[in-house]
Structures are given as C-alpha cells and as structure tokens.
Amino acid sequence: MSSRLTFGTVKRAGAILLAVAIVVAAGIVVGQAPAIFGVEEDPQASITFEDQQGNGTAVTIREVTLSDGGYVVVTDGGDDPLAVSERLEAGTHENVTVEREDDATRELVGSLTATVHQDTSDEDGYAYAETNGDEDQPYLEDGFPVSATATVTSTDENALGDSFLVDSIDAPASATTNETIEVSARIRNPTEYRAEQPVEVRIDGVVYERQVLDLEGGEARNVTLETETRGAPPGDRTIGVYTEDGGAVTGIDLEFHTEPSVAVADASNESVTVSAAIPERGFVAVERNGTIVGTSDELAPGEHENVTVELAGDAEIGQDEELTATLYAGTPANASAASPITFEGAPVRTTFTLAEVTGDESDSDAGSSGGGADSGG
Structure with a gap:
C-alpha cells in the first residue's frame, strides 16, 4: 500500500473521528442547554383559598404565588369561569379579590375552585377559553393544575x-x-x-x-x-x-401538639424504617453527603410509625457511611423543590450509619439513632 493511500486513509479516519466528537459535544451541549443558556425551569405556582362568607359577587384568595405571572380563575367545577382576577405579576400576592364576571349567571357561593393560570397570550387579558385552551393554560404540579377548593357561604338569607x-x-x-x-x-x-x-x-x-x-x-x-x-x-x-x-x-x-422529630428504627442497604412527627404535609428523605438517596411516601401532618424509605438501587451505601434522615415539606415526587422542616431554627433530622442501626460494629454501642431538630448533625 502506498504512503499516499495510507495518508488518505488516516485523513478520512481523522475526519470521521472529528465528526463523531462534534456530534457528541453537540449532544452534551443540548443536554446541558438549560444550565448553559439560562433556560428557566417549568413555571411554578401555589395558592391558598380558604372557606369564607360573601355576598356572591367576589371572593378573596388568601395567597397566590406565580413564577411567571398570570391569573386566578374561579369555577364551580364546570368549564366556564365564574370569575377571573386581574393579571398578577410574578411573585407572591396576598388577599387577592376576584370579582364575578359581568355575564356570569351564578353567584360566587357554594363549593368553588380557584386555579392558577399562566399568561402566555400576546393579547391582553385571559385568553384560555377564546383560544380553546392553547394559551393561558393552568400552572401544573405533578401533572395536575395548581388549584384549591373552598366553601363560600352567602350572607344573604333570601339566597x-x-x-x-x-x-x-x-x-x-x-x-x-x-x-x-x-x-x-x-x-x-x-x-x-x-x-x-x-x-x-x-x-x-x-x-x-x-x-x-x-x-x-x-x-x-x-x-x-x-x-x-x-x-x-x-x-x-x-x-x-x-x-x-x-x-x-x-x-x-x-x-402542632408535639416537637417535630424523626428517629431511625431499622436500616439495610435497601431501605430505612423511621418514626416521624411531622407538623405539615411532607415526607422523610435519607441523604448522603447532601444528596437524597431515598424518600418515603407523602405523609399527612401528625405522628407516624414504621415509615419506610426505599433507597436507590445504585446507591451502594457502605456500613460505616454517615447518612441523614430529614423531614421535608412538599411532595416526594418533586423532592428537589421541597424545603427542610425546621424547629427552633434548625432542620429536623438525625444522622446514623447502617452499622450503628443493625449493630454490626465493634467500637460503638449498637442501637437506633433518633432525634429532633438537627440531632446528631
């Protein structure tokens, strides 16, 4: 084979490798596009709508938070809105008054649902209905619209x-x-x-x-x-x-009737069992070096025994590695957005190792690890 042929082959091979490298790099860049180019996360919202009395013409939303701004839409469970708020800027708003639509035939009384909608239309005003749902869609959490239901009782005896x-x-x-x-x-x-x-x-x-x-x-x-x-x-x-x-x-x-706490009762490479006193809806997370390696199911406020935290199958936790069980407010399905529950200014958590809990250690006492706010941290 001539040197010219060998050199040409090398050039072609180099070009192929360069093309592969460019494609791989492009894939990495695309995969990291949100971080590299500052693309925002999915829009988020929350709402608090409480039972109240009213005259049928307006309701009050105690608090609503919108990452990108938008509207609060009040319905009675049907498709047509009974009331739509003025456009709300991004941020948190308290005591928002939502007045009944001029053409609404139903008063704002009874069981009502308030849903948080985005503002994605180029036109002024709420455009969900007139665009057949293409614009101003609801904010979503775990795939469901962000909403709250309350009972509004009338102050009018005749009604x-x-x-x-x-x-x-x-x-x-x-x-x-x-x-x-x-x-x-x-x-x-x-x-x-x-x-x-x-x-x-x-x-x-x-x-x-x-x-x-x-x-x-x-x-x-x-x-x-x-x-x-x-x-x-x-x-x-x-x-x-x-x-x-x-x-x-x-x-x-x-x-809350007792101090928030979490205590480890049992542990293995597959799961951790804890008891928890949690003051608000949330879950227990097990963390290693600040990274969550397992979460419990969602817990209602109160005291719970035998709560199971399933650990990630690829966690490969050593017997002497320090782990932390922490109470979080939020949903385990969106653990990255949850917040640690605090008591007297410190997170409610406890640290432990598998060896301590199972008794497979020789230099320290065996037994369960338990604690309240920042115990053992």
Missing part, C-alpha cells in the same frame, strides 16, 4: 332557600392539633316547617365533626359540637360551622 342558617359561631382562638375542642353555634330554621339537616364543623374546608339537627319551623337553637383536631394542619386556619347552604367562619391558631 339560602330552605337551608338552616348559622346566626353565630364561637370557637377557641387557639388549640393544638391533638385535642378535643368545643365549637358552638346558633342554628335557625327559617322556614315554617319542621326539618332535619346536617350541621358540620370544618377546618380549612375539611369536615372534622358532623351531626344531624332537628328543628321546628322558626326554631333557633344553640348547639355545641365536640370536635377532634387530630390530623388538622398547624398554623393560622379557618374554622367554620356549616349547614346545607349556610355557614359562619372564624379563625383558629393551631399549634
């Missing part, structure tokens, strides 16, 4: 028909999330006829106590409902007494 009325409510200003409280209300039958109707106590829209009341026509009665707060989320909440279409609400400050 309530045959429903019993709630003339007044008396509830404690504060309580813990693990006690029985007395909620009193004066209930009145506005009709001429004897009737039976349910009366409910709800905290942030969730029913915690229910009884059936029998009233003669025109009768009013003071009733007291003993209500268990177990499972209610701590914080500044709305508590209300409701009849079929009537109701009255007030505020209650709920304090």
